[in-house]
Amino acid sequence: MKKLINSPETVVADSLRGLAIAHRELSVDVGKRVVVRGDAPVPGKVGILSGGGSGHEPLHVGYVGRGMLDAACPGEIFTSPSPQQILEATRRVDGGRGVLHIVKNYTGDVMNFEMAGDLARARGIEVRAVTVGDDVANDGLTTAGRRGVGATVLVEKICGAAAERRWPLARVADLGNRVIANARSMGIALTSCTVPSARRPTFTLGEDEMEVGIGMHGETGRFRHKLVPAREVAAILLDRVLADMPLEPGEQVLAFVNGMGATPLMELYIVLDEVARLLDARGLTLQRTLTGTYMAALDMAGCSLTVLRLDEEMTSLWDAPVATPALTWGTV
Amino acid sequence: MKKLINSPETVVADSLRGLAIAHRELSVDVGKRVVVRGDAPVPGKVGILSGGGSGHEPLHVGYVGRGMLDAACPGEIFTSPSPQQILEATRRVDGGRGVLHIVKNYTGDVMNFEMAGDLARARGIEVRAVTVGDDVANDGLTTAGRRGVGATVLVEKICGAAAERRWPLARVADLGNRVIANARSMGIALTSCTVPSARRPTFTLGEDEMEVGIGMHGETGRFRHKLVPAREVAAILLDRVLADMPLEPGEQVLAFVNGMGATPLMELYIVLDEVARLLDARGLTLQRTLTGTYMAALDMAGCSLTVLRLDEEMTSLWDAPVATPALTWGTV
Secondary structure, three states, X not given: OOOOOOOHHHHHHHHHHHHHHHOOOEEEEOOOOEEEEOOOOOOOOOEEEEEEEEOOOOOOHHHEOEOOEOEEEEEEEOOOOOHHHHHHHHHHHOOOOOEEEEXXXXXXXXXXXXXXXXXXXXXXXOEEEEEEOOEHHHXXXXXXXXXXXXXXXXXXHHHHHHHHOOOOHHHHHHHHHHHHHOEEEEEEEOOOOEOOOOOOEOOOOXXXXXXXXXXXXXXXXXXXXXXXXXXXXXXXXXXXXXHHOOOOOOOEEEEEEEEOEOOOHHXXXXXXXXXXXXXXXXXXXXXXXXXXXXXXXXXXXXXXXXXXXOOHXXXXXXXXXXXXXXXXXXXX | OOOOOOOHHHHHHHHHHHHHHHOOOEEEEOOOOEEEEOOOOOXXXXXXXXXXXXXXXXXXXXXXXXXXXXXXXXXXXXXXXXXXXXXHHXXXXXXXXXXXXXXXXXXXXXXXXXXXXXXHHHOOOOEEEEEEOOEHHHOOOOOOOOOOOOHHHHHHHHHHHHHHOOOOHHHHHXXXXXXXXXXXXXXXXXXXXXXXXXXXXXXXXXXXXXXXXXXXXXXXXXXXXEOOOHHHHHHHHHHHHHHHOOOOOXXXXXXXXXXXXXXXXXXXXXXXXXXXHHHHHOOOEEEEEEEEOOOOOOOEOEEEEEEEEOOHHHHHHHHOOEEOOOOEEOOO
């Protein structure tokens, strides 16, 4: 295992201290594992909170800031945050209009966010949760249902913009569910990631193999496939995404090409170019894009594709200003 | 070789097409390999231009935009852009106040930028060049002198801000040289990169080894070292940087912890935390930071550290608004 760390036991605390130095505009509580906007709570604004295992950076800590998350709760590597941790964050970002929890669909995350929601409600904080499950690769593989992957970034951005516009909690939650209903993802890996405490790769692949349908924790996928050119990778991903969410010619989409941690930006642009060509051949309009390493699986090489069917309101909220460590545009 | 590409021969054109789709605010000429601001040339503003081999993304194409570069000229992978290509970009960004070329100190880059500068001057465009050579690792190893590495990003940001403030060309060039004189870098690799056309890693390292003093093209370094914890990596890099540029207690610095392409953000934050502790122990003030993959060596795992001695003017220009694909902050 080759990593720039001090020890597997301290990676989360060590990296949160670094995050605090890199982004002094955030309030980072390393002990309680809570990262909040420096100006939280914002009175009169719904608080937007997400969290989950560490190792996916910039998700979620890199999305704390104006126009996106009010707080993030990083767990240990690939491990859910605790209910107490989520409760603490919920309390810190409650501006009197309630708090939305954006939860990825994994058993531990769902359970701990539910417990935290109950604890917060018992303290008089209104809490709603939306559960992201966009991975078309793992249908029927687990009883928990579809995993939450790339769409999480889009839900966080769009709900964050709505909260910034002072939408009420129920409306922000409904919007989150609408984004989730209109988003699908699938990923491939060229290499496994290595979890620091495990000290060895989660799985192994031959020099001419790729794993199709991987999750964001180094879960193996649906099948192995000979390594093929980027245009065929794009076709494999897009075909499965659109088989699950058929779109009519003329519909508008956002395509999100995400790097899994060790894939150069240049390769992601190549995949985007192929995705754009395939969408065009289907008569779909590529209205917006996001390309980069926005939700990693530690040091995995590979990519995921998320397609979001856009409507005018979602597009407007996507375009709204955002100022976070990992996503910034517009005048905030 | 495991890469998301179509073929080694088409990576640059394929990725530039993807860049154009991802960033419609840029004007990307895939055929001529020139990327310019959508509003170029900006009348009355010095044009800021950089370029060099591809494979370092987001450098340089990701820094084209308001407050930073007016144009970038990407060459083939790790290969200098041609004089014609640089001339073409120079003409496209000349707003009547001249053009600054920011050149990394490699033989081919320096030669081709010099030829392009002569060609541009012959066409009546005022051109100045600054040459970045900040890598303390390769002193005396080559006749060309120190390689330009991480400081390039800082020179581009700071000179870009000065040009946005309508400084004249000579003053922007002097500023660039001041940044260069006050910046030093050094890097380590945990793995080699793989150049697509070579199809195999440039060098090999044992499972318990790191290479100290690497360049940004997979050049091997000064020595091999046992893989050590992040805090010792930080000490190795900082000691050599500050041995070359001694600083007095109380001086203010910017620390730039850069990922080489395949290193997770989490690990870069861990290194930053250690660098901050070491700077503090020396009585230096960590005034600004930059942490992320801003200048890659394809898929190399590892990091580089750049230290810039700040003065008030440089800090103000660093803080000035910027809006590019890879670096954005403030109101632009």
